[in-house]
Amino acid sequence: DVKVTQSSRYLVKRTGEKVFLECVQDMDHENMFWYRQDPGLGLRLIYFSYDVKMKEKGDIPEGYSVSREKKERFSLILESASTNQTSMYLCASSSGDRVYQPQHFGDGTRLSIL
Amino acid sequence: DQQVKQNSPSLSVQEGRISILNCDYTNSMFDYFLWYKKYPAEGPTFLISISSIKDKNEDGRFTVFLNKSAKHLSLHIVPSQPGDSAVYFCAASARLKGGSEKLVFGKGTKLTVNP
Known part of the structure; x- marks a missing residue:
């Protein structure tokens, strides 16, 4: 079973801080992705x-x-965090096999920038 | 420019009935289409996919239909169960360099299945 682990579920940081979000996958996948999810905008x-x-x-x-x-x-x-970067951040991974494999997601990090 | 559209933000159905979630796309180059289910405070979970060369794929209670001429796909859930209540995202896959892919997501449809 694929496991994608994001280091923090919730994070609160201040404007201007440098923020690191970490993601680890245990399936030896070649491909990894970062998305953000915002209400009414889906995943980007x-x-x-x-x-x-x-x-x-x-x-x-x-x-x-x-x-x-x-x-x-x-x-x-996030090089210098700003309030418009408050969002849910989702990491995903997938295999680079020739046979199509879907992306698998972590549980997300809800980041608040104050 | 929204390439994948889910025009219904929400859908409510009775337990045991069919749920039909719809999705439209604009880019003919997409080669796979996927549906993900998302519960609050969790990441999206892969549900079912369909290749662009097929018109139907079935997995238990879930069936996805693809109409390429109309650039339309739908997810059917039969019978619907209260545990199916979640936000459903339609996604389309486009190949990128290095064998990777880009998933383009719709904005999601919140399904509520009432007991």
């Missing part, structure tokens, strides 16, 4: 990675960066 892709040290921008990368130093870990970094 921030960044993704298809291999160690590889990263690609999603639809809303502004204000964020990512790091993937190891295959199982994908970190989302």
Whole structure:
């Protein structure tokens, strides 16, 4: 069974702080993703990675960066947190097999920026 | 520009009846379509998918239908159960570099199944 673990369920930070959100998967998946979910907007892709040290921008990368130093870990970094980054953040992973495999999600981190 | 649309924010049905959730898309290049279920305070859980070359996929009480000419898919839940009450997200998959994919999500439909 796929397990995607996000380090914090709830996080409260202050404007201007540098914030790290961590995600670990235990299925040796090649692909990892960061989304944010906001009411009325669904899930939007921030960044993704298809291999160690590889990263690609999603639809809303502004204000964020990512790091993937190891295959199982994908970190989302808010360089200087702002109130409009208050959101639910979801990490996902998937296999890079030729046969299609769906993305599996963690339980999310609800981040509040004060 | 919303590529995946779920036009009904909410749906309410009686236990034992059929639930039909609808989704429309605009991009013909999507090659897979998926449905995820999400409970409050949990991440989305994969439910069922369909390849763009098929028109139906069934898994127990859940069936997804794809109409490519209309760019429309639907999820049927029969019979509906109170435990099915959740937000359902429709998603479409587009291939990216490195063998990865991009999932484009709809805004979700909140299903309530009344006992």
